[in-house]
Amino acid sequence: MTYRALDQNSVIDYMRDLGGLDENIPAAAAMQADEVGDGNLNLVFIVRECEAPYRSVILKQALPYLRVAGESWPLTRERMRFETQALLKQNELAPELVPHVYHTDDGMSLVIMEYLANYEVMRRPLVARKRFPHFADHISTFMARTLFFTSDLYLTGVEKKGLQATFINPHLCKIQEDFVFTNPFMQSEENNWNPLIDNEVRAVRSNSDLKLAIAEMKAAYMTNGQALIHSDLHTGSIMVNGSGTKVIDPEFAFFGPMGFDIGALLENLVLNYLSHFAHTPDADERRAYQEYLLDLVREIWQQFAAKFEELWLQNSRGELMPAAYWDFPGGTEAFARFRSRYIAEVLHDVAGFGGCKMLRRMMGIVSVWDISSIDDPTERAIAERLAIRIGSRWVLERKRFTSIDGLIDVVREECRTVESRHDNT
């Protein structure tokens, strides 16, 4: 269909013209649509049935330009193709952990998908110290399955490259290349940071070892096509409630390093941890929740590693390697060492990418709400300085980590001074 941007009336006509959605709103139903979301890059409508059973769906359509800047800043609508493709692939691999897709339309750059009633974006409940007993299990399953089944460990070379070809996503990659690995660490007009951490920001930008390490992580992000990654898996891309977890917004998806997804998630949990020095003045309450967050970090990694390796053991069809390659005296042990080294390299990447992303949130185009919502700049600076120290060490020390406890210990060590200061006041 030829592209035209929908509004809250034409979206209903569009729904009717489809002739109804499988297992969801039928064409003849009375419907109403509301535009939600910021409508800057995308239009997002909730379309609801006006009568029982009051079913509802999300219709998301890409705009051909950045609306806030007017039509002068065209953006490619193609990003909706990547979002749609990724959603479909994730539905295939981890069906309960992403919204169901009801309908896609490349010409119109839109997707109609499950409305996640009773779910909320994870960032705010984490600030409110909510706990999600199934989250580590769910998200480790999501990552283990989406990463394993799109890697050379499961796919044949021909299958993997065929899939990779459909996920060459240069413009969205460019956004991460610029805003995660480059601009925050040099003069660039969109950067902003708390003036109280001027010295720390300057120090990062002129730390030779760190700049070199960040450049190496950028090279890895740009070249290491390990698996189909979400590529923006922070706690703002995850919706949760007491029983479920849904990963959304995969428009950045491409074949990149697995550690970038895992690093993004764990780094966001650490930033949330740091935000509680301000958000949770009661020391007992704070410590208890911070321990919960570090347990989450450990659980997510350990469950990921265990599930990933289990999938590997159960599925020996991949290009890397056929079972016959390990068929020699001592081959079982050699294969076990290969798996363990492979996963250890992913952990190094988790630290490297997680560290870069932690740093960029402190001095780039956009922080995270967990921290930007701390009103008092002095209180905010406490969390920010810690994030800079932890992020720097994760990047610089990435190759020495042999377990997730190494990354967690860095968090504890750097927070020790602040802990004791808080305890004394």
Add this chain to the structure above:
Amino acid sequence: MTYRALDQNSVIDYMRDLGGLDENIPAAAAMQADEVGDGNLNLVFIVRECEAPYRSVILKQALPYLRVAGESWPLTRERMRFETQALLKQNELAPELVPHVYHTDDGMSLVIMEYLANYEVMRRPLVARKRFPHFADHISTFMARTLFFTSDLYLTGVEKKGLQATFINPHLCKIQEDFVFTNPFMQSEENNWNPLIDNEVRAVRSNSDLKLAIAEMKAAYMTNGQALIHSDLHTGSIMVNGSGTKVIDPEFAFFGPMGFDIGALLENLVLNYLSHFAHTPDADERRAYQEYLLDLVREIWQQFAAKFEELWLQNSRGELMPAAYWDFPGGTEAFARFRSRYIAEVLHDVAGFGGCKMLRRMMGIVSVWDISSIDDPTERAIAERLAIRIGSRWVLERKRFTSIDGLIDVVREECRTVESRHDNT
């Protein structure tokens, strides 16, 4: 044009229908065509003018099946698209070092290109101890320019991924994945080797450290999209004469690790070195030529590294990184360290990939003519055992090499026993 396989008559009709080639054979000329080459995967014709100035061209057409196996083994004609695209790109980046392209036809899966009169494939003259005074300069220029200008160091992210998308080459990659990194090291019916080295072959196939390292090199080959590599740059893909060098047959081209090209070349020079224990019985002559070959190995790497770094310094437009990123006190030195670490990593890959390829030539589907032409199995086994020892050490010790001398020292150390044995006889 709809595909049909040409023969020596229809090829001339095809040439006439083109209406003449720029700066080459005009449509009206009297022409004759001869089929050359093995005609197994491709048809190769030399088309010549029958009268002065007797110009000639090569017309190369992909067959849709492996001719020797009949039509039962279909192969994708698409490989000609990769060869053509790669030739055009290489002509743009290193114009004197590849055949000129006069005409391409995707529908017919053919390319018409420069006939390299007075050139010969490099393998045989190396066995005949010929020297090529310009070769190190030429081939290092070819590699430095084709690899640098297709990498993230020169291209923007969007440019590079656009180019990468046109070089997703799954079927040809699969051939290298199988025959370089997998099948030679396990039970596979096409493998063949000298029965005299049975023990050594068995030892490689059950050496856990080596198998693990080879699996890691395969993973790197499959995921590390650093630059547009030739991906089959052995001395059988290079034509030479006293003054010129031409790289041919780039149908395996895709975005892979730079070290795979350099490693293939250097490893082939080492295999040629080893072949002279049999081909050149005169000790003085042999030593002199072997020294020449090791000088070549050193020169090629050192000139490559110097030219590559110089291109990097002269062209600061690439995604990795903008000049502003290094604009801080000490930034010049940090950038120098980044370049030097980047090139050091390429050297590690040279050793890793070169070693894998050296091994596979001893126990896989096909050896190299340098060594397979040694008639006496006992003499051949001397070279083969050395290749296995050197290849194994290159792979296993790859990360400790800080200069090309490290790789060369391994060759000298392993050859010492044979040298002295030869000297005593």
